[in-house]
Every structure is written in structure tokens, then in C-alpha cells.
Amino acid sequence: MAKKYWLMKSEPDVFSIDDLKKIKRDLWDGVRNYQARNFMMREMKVGDEVLFYHSNTKLMGVYGLARISKEAVEDLTQFDKKSKYFDEKASPERPRWYCVEVEYKAHFDRPVSLQEIKETKALKDMLVIQKGQRLSIQPVTKKEFDIVCKMSKLP
């Protein structure tokens, strides 16, 4: 099975790549979108590489790398009444939401901003810059992944 590449969005006020670095690994819970869930459940494999993207912040863009360290397990926040991700339609007998575990890999030398991605012709097909694209987990081609990594390197 070939390795796959992903872009995962997070609001740094909620969970940033620095947070991930501190705790090394984290379950990517709280996803409540079926398309994003299906990527985690069906397509993400251990070892897949992840572009860690910060949204809703001053400088939006890709800040570093992570990798999938565990395939999808039940997202326990769906059963937790006190969690903001609680889903009353889910039950331990009929779970609805799943999440993968993500492991910190590295910070980029410098972030690759959304602006730069938009300005880079070779990245024009990246989902993150398509109009109206709100998916928090998106597939990325190896080519796009490599280009973004290259752009992050300081000269």
C-alpha cells in the first residue's frame, strides 16, 4: 500500500502544532463531518504523512509535519455529555465518529502561508485553496506535499 498524504486543519487557539509537539501524539477527535471521518476511517494508514495547517489565525498556512501513528478508533468525546463534541445520536453500541492518532514530526523552518500556496502555480489544484472548500481533512498529492515541504526550507 502506497503511503498517502494529507492536510489537516486546526485552529491554533484550540490545538496548535506546538501543542502536538509538547504531547508528541494526540487523537484527532472532534471531527463531526462525514467526509473527513471517512478519510480517517477508511483511508488513513499508519505512516501516512500530514501537513499541519493552522486556520483562523493571523498567518494561515502549513506550519509543519505530522504522521499517522494509529488507525481510526472510536472518538470517545461523542459519548461525553460534558464535551462540546457530544453527539446524542451516538452510543457505545452504535458509535458514529472515529479518529486517528497523529504523531508530531517536525516544524517547518518557516510556515508556508495560504497566500503563497495561492500564488504557486504548481499548487493551484490543492483543495485548501479551492473556493468554498471547508473540509478539515483533505488528501494531498505527493507532488503537492513535496513542493510545500521544499517551500518551507530556508535558503
Add this chain to the structure above:
DNA sequence: GCCAACGTTGGC
């Protein structure tokens, strides 16, 4: 803070 675009819900 605004609002366009999108996904989900629920009445019919």
C-alpha cells in the same frame, strides 16, 4: 465581526 459557502436537519 462579517458573511459566503457549505453541511445537516427536519417538516412535508
Add this chain to the structure above:
DNA sequence: GCCAACGTTGGC
């Protein structure tokens, strides 16, 4: 199964 109403996402 349609679609209006609503809630959310996320760039600006």
C-alpha cells in the same frame, strides 16, 4: 426525496 431553515466553517 425535496428543500427551507439553521448552524458552522473559515477567509477576509
